[in-house]
Structure formats: structure tokens, C-alpha cells
Amino acid sequence: MSCNKVKCVVWDLDNTIWDGTIIEDDNVVLNNKVVDIIETLDKRGILQSICSKNDFDLAMNKLKELRLDKYFLYPQINWNPKSEGIKNIAKSINIGVDTLAFVDDQEFELDEVKYSLPEVLLINAKNIKEIPNMPEMNPKFITSDSKNRRLLYQNDIKRNKIEEEFLGTKEDFLKSLDMKFTLSKLEDEDLKRAEELTVRTHQLNATGYTYSYEQLYEMSKSDKYFILMAQLDDRYGTYGKIGLAVIELGENLWTLKLLLMSCRVVSRGVGTIILNYIARLAQKNNVRLLAEFVKTDRNRMMYITYKFGGFKEILSENEKIILEADYSKLNPMPDYIEVIEKEELACIS
Structure with missing residues (x-):
């Protein structure tokens, strides 16, 4: 994976994007360092998503409250194995799993993904601050298309929904x-x-x-x-x-x-x-x-x-x-x- 550029970073939530476990206490504290990294990756044209074992509505409402929900495509928030969620994200975006990175604070979860999807770049949440400097996270060029990549994909999501509802x-x-x-x-x-x-x-x-x-x-x-x-x-x-x-x-x-x-x-x-x-x-x-x-x-x-x-x-x-x-x-x-x-x-x- 060392020579591949990452196309999408998949984030865990509890004790990763925020400190604390939201299902136990809704008053979790946002990790401000993570917010800076999310914004940096977005400007570089790197897509982002969520894969978290959590209650979907509770977690999404918190992301909306924190004004972070807009950054994440096809979030997988449920109680299924995280490797399954990551595969769903890759399939939905239509990219290879070998272009994904996964950030989590639990060694067990990282090991489960490593066993099922060895191509995924794994990052322990304790090393979050290193992410912007990783060679995999630094594209050679940042073009107007890459700056707008998330918005282009979000427009595609809207189009796909319209197509599903289209009678013809x-x-x-x-x-x-x-x-x-x-x-x-x-x-x-x-x-x-x-x-x-x-x-x-x-x-x-x-x-x-x-x-x-x-x-x-x-x-x-x-x-x-x-x-x-x-x-x-x-x-x-x-x-x-x-x-x-x-x-x-x-x-x-x-x-x-x-x-x-x-x-x-x-x-x-x-x-x-x-x-x-x-x-x-x-x-x-x-x-x-x-x-x-x-x-x-x-x-x-x-x-x-x-x-x-x-x-x-x-x-x-x-x-x-x-x-x-x-x-x-x-x-x-x-x-x-x-x-x-x-x-x-x-x-x-």
C-alpha cells in the first residue's frame, strides 16, 4: 500500500473523531485536531466516510450538530463487522479497497479489517496527527476537479436518487x-x-x-x-x-x-x-x-x-x-x- 495514493479515508467515531462513547454519553467532546485533518484531506480531493459500530440516528445527529456530516459519503453506522462496512463504502464510491485507509482506536477492529481486507491502509487513532504528512495522503497535484471531488460525488448521489424514483x-x-x-x-x-x-x-x-x-x-x-x-x-x-x-x-x-x-x-x-x-x-x-x-x-x-x-x-x-x-x-x-x-x-x- 505504501506506493498507492489514498482515495478515501474511512473514520471510526468513538474516541477517534470525538472523545468518548456517544451511546453512553451524548456529551462527547470533538477532537479538534481531527477536524483540521478532515478539512485538509477534503481540500486535497481525498474522499471520506464513516464506519462505526453505533446507533445510526444518534451518531448522525451528532455529526450534523458538529457540522461534520457534509464531509462523509455513504456512512456505515451499524453493528456489523467493520470490514463489511468498508467494502460497502468502496462499492458505493466505485473504487478499489486498496485505495482506502481506515482510522480506528481499537486494535481489535483494525485486526478484523486487516484479516478480511489486507489491502486497506490501517491507521491507529493515536497516530492521527501523522495523517496529513503521509505520502499516501499527498497527491502530486491538486486540481479544480480534485478540490471539488466531494461535491461532484454528492451531486452523483442526488442524481442516483432521482434516477431510482424516475418513472420511465x-x-x-x-x-x-x-x-x-x-x-x-x-x-x-x-x-x-x-x-x-x-x-x-x-x-x-x-x-x-x-x-x-x-x-x-x-x-x-x-x-x-x-x-x-x-x-x-x-x-x-x-x-x-x-x-x-x-x-x-x-x-x-x-x-x-x-x-x-x-x-x-x-x-x-x-x-x-x-x-x-x-x-x-x-x-x-x-x-x-x-x-x-x-x-x-x-x-x-x-x-x-x-x-x-x-x-x-x-x-x-x-x-x-x-x-x-x-x-x-x-x-x-x-x-x-x-x-x-x-x-x-x-x-x-
């Missing part, structure tokens, strides 16, 4: 969102976010490749590469910069070296849309379009995205697969989303 088909719901999918050439101001996406995105990353800020800068200035950035917005707000494609440009052949999407947009169908867009660009430029796919333990959905996008497998070597776009099988762009092409794309269109 999936396509009708997507139409009701008034989505706008903006595609633009990677610019210098997006380089930090682009690197962040390659480092943070695992499930919806077709190759698992990561690129540094410097590599992305060099490619963005080269006529041998074209890098596409995608942003998604709807009537409820922005999802942020959520997609990236790196295309190697040959005279008669283009190769998709990287295609990735944020896990937050997995249900919006944008992976197929960006593939469709790139394939049409390649067809317009009279070149073949290949795509690399490298199998990992998490990214099978991206292979399915390629197949739905009209790509066929032409070569397989160990974990690496080469696919080619079949232009005769390109689907029309869906009518539930408006695709906006920025002016700077005209040079390749």
Missing part, C-alpha cells in the same frame, strides 16, 4: 438530464488533471497506462500524437473533466494508446460516445483506427466498451489485445446527449 425507461431518464459532452484538445491548463486521471482511473482504463505531466506535455506538443479531453455536464451541474484519449497518429494508421473514463460516469454511456467520435475522425481522415487493450484485474468493462463501439479483435498477445474499428458498424450518436466539439479540434477534423 433508462433512455428517458438520460434524456431528462440534458447532458452536454464537451470534447476538446488537451491544453496546458488541463495537464495536471490529465495526469491525475491516468493515475487515479483503474476500472475504466483500457490499458492501465499512466502518463506523467511531462510526458503528456511532450505528446500534446507533438504532431505524432493527439490527446482528447472530455467534460460532462447536465442540468444538475458538472461532472468535471472525466475522460481522456491518447491517439498516436501515423500516416495511414491511428492507434488509441489510452482511453479512460472516470468511474462516476460509467452509467452515462460516454465511453462509447468518445469511441464513436474518434472513429469518425479517423474515417474522415482516411486512416485505419486500432486500439490497444491491456487486461487488468478491473478493466473488463473497457473491452466491452470497445466491442459495443464497433471494434473487432485482430491480434492477441498474452494480456495485450489489438482491436480495429469497423467503420461499417458505427452507431449514430445517441439523442439523449449533446456532443460539443471545441473549435481547436478543427485542425484534426
Whole structure:
């Protein structure tokens, strides 16, 4: 875990966020050092949640009273094993358990999580003050998307609730969102976010490749590469910069070296849309379009995205697969989303 950046910190409550046991005495005392750390992590784009053996209403009311409830996504406050709660948090956020840290004051609870989820970074509450300085808690860049990450996820929670209550088909719901999918050439101001996406995105990353800020800068200035950035917005707000494609440009052949999407947009169908867009660009430029796919333990959905996008497998070597776009099988762009092409794309269109 030492080389992984933490995406979500899961906090215990009693004798961790506050001093005392709330079920025994409602007048618990807030640990002010913890509040500073919670605010610091939030500004760095690290998500946070709660996993506590407690009465849900009692604990949540106290968090609201302390004005801390807004910081925590999908709190797990019940009497179940904490490893179960942590798995639920990872599933709800749609991130791997190996990107979670868990803070608790009880060795027994830390050991229970260690036994069931050895990938989780465990932190004893007595070492709380060390958290902000841990390398796992310090992202290389803090972008506008990362600063707003919690709010972006909270908007997603609202959307999901609206979708659950929506009386109609999936396509009708997507139409009701008034989505706008903006595609633009990677610019210098997006380089930090682009690197962040390659480092943070695992499930919806077709190759698992990561690129540094410097590599992305060099490619963005080269006529041998074209890098596409995608942003998604709807009537409820922005999802942020959520997609990236790196295309190697040959005279008669283009190769998709990287295609990735944020896990937050997995249900919006944008992976197929960006593939469709790139394939049409390649067809317009009279070149073949290949795509690399490298199998990992998490990214099978991206292979399915390629197949739905009209790509066929032409070569397989160990974990690496080469696919080619079949232009005769390109689907029309869906009518539930408006695709906006920025002016700077005209040079390749």
C-alpha cells in the first residue's frame, strides 16, 4: 500500500473523531485536531466516510450538530463487522479497497479489517496527527476537479436518487438530464488533471497506462500524437473533466494508446460516445483506427466498451489485445446527449 495514493479515508467515531462513547454519553467532546485533518484531506480531493459500530440516528445527529456530516459519503453506522462496512463504502464510491485507509482506536477492529481486507491502509487513532504528512495522503497535484471531488460525488448521489424514483425507461431518464459532452484538445491548463486521471482511473482504463505531466506535455506538443479531453455536464451541474484519449497518429494508421473514463460516469454511456467520435475522425481522415487493450484485474468493462463501439479483435498477445474499428458498424450518436466539439479540434477534423 505504501506506493498507492489514498482515495478515501474511512473514520471510526468513538474516541477517534470525538472523545468518548456517544451511546453512553451524548456529551462527547470533538477532537479538534481531527477536524483540521478532515478539512485538509477534503481540500486535497481525498474522499471520506464513516464506519462505526453505533446507533445510526444518534451518531448522525451528532455529526450534523458538529457540522461534520457534509464531509462523509455513504456512512456505515451499524453493528456489523467493520470490514463489511468498508467494502460497502468502496462499492458505493466505485473504487478499489486498496485505495482506502481506515482510522480506528481499537486494535481489535483494525485486526478484523486487516484479516478480511489486507489491502486497506490501517491507521491507529493515536497516530492521527501523522495523517496529513503521509505520502499516501499527498497527491502530486491538486486540481479544480480534485478540490471539488466531494461535491461532484454528492451531486452523483442526488442524481442516483432521482434516477431510482424516475418513472420511465433508462433512455428517458438520460434524456431528462440534458447532458452536454464537451470534447476538446488537451491544453496546458488541463495537464495536471490529465495526469491525475491516468493515475487515479483503474476500472475504466483500457490499458492501465499512466502518463506523467511531462510526458503528456511532450505528446500534446507533438504532431505524432493527439490527446482528447472530455467534460460532462447536465442540468444538475458538472461532472468535471472525466475522460481522456491518447491517439498516436501515423500516416495511414491511428492507434488509441489510452482511453479512460472516470468511474462516476460509467452509467452515462460516454465511453462509447468518445469511441464513436474518434472513429469518425479517423474515417474522415482516411486512416485505419486500432486500439490497444491491456487486461487488468478491473478493466473488463473497457473491452466491452470497445466491442459495443464497433471494434473487432485482430491480434492477441498474452494480456495485450489489438482491436480495429469497423467503420461499417458505427452507431449514430445517441439523442439523449449533446456532443460539443471545441473549435481547436478543427485542425484534426
